[in-house]
Amino acid sequence: MIQQATLNEVRTASELALLLWPDNTIENLLLEMEELLASERTAVFIAYEQGSAIGFAQCQLRTDYVEGTNSNVVGYLEGLFVMSDYRKKGYAKQLVEYCEQWSKSKECTEFASDCELHNEESLAVHLKLGFQEVNRIICFAKKIN
Numbered sequence: 001m002i003q004q005a006t007l008n009e010v011r012t013a014s015e016l017a018l019l020l021w022p023d024n025t026i027e028n029l030l031l032e033m034e035e036l037l038a039s040e041r042t043a044v045f046i047a048y049e050q051g052s053a054i055g056f057a058q059c060q061l062r063t064d065y066v067e068g069t070n071s072n073v074v075g076y077l078e079g080l081f082v083m084s085d086y087r088k089k090g091y092a093k094q095l096v097e098y099c100e101q102w103s104k105s106k107e108c109t110e111f112a113s114d115c116e117l118h119n120e121e122s123l124a125v126h127l128k129l130g131f132q133e134v135n136r137i138i139c140f141a142k143k144i145n
């Protein structure tokens with residue numbers, strides 16, 4: 001079962017997000033997730049198996065430039081996670097389909113995502129889910145005094 005998260009599920013969504021982004025803290029994610037769930041520009045979907053949360057997807061509307069798109073507003077997959085025991089069973093595909101449908105309901109005609117260059121697993125999942133690679137970049141930064 002997949003359902004759109006509500007403010008009542010902020011802890012569940014945050015705990016799943018922590019599994020995807022372990023460098024964060026549960027306290028920070030709880031605050032961030034509460035803001036996201038209250039926003040009309042963001043949606044979080046949670047996958048449940050026998051009453052237990054086993055995955056989530058977070059999407060939002062982007063109005064800044066999105067690589068490889070031509071629209072002013074683009075649905076964007078910000079995060080996707082399925083617990084390892086439930087992978088390769090179609091949950092990621094279902095979660096992304098819910099995000100795409102939500103984006104369509106917000107009048108988007110394009111849906112996009114990204115992953116780090118070294119994240120081969122994420123690249124493979126994106127390609128399997130029907131995304132097409134549109135560009136690769138290496139970003140640089142330095143301190144200036």
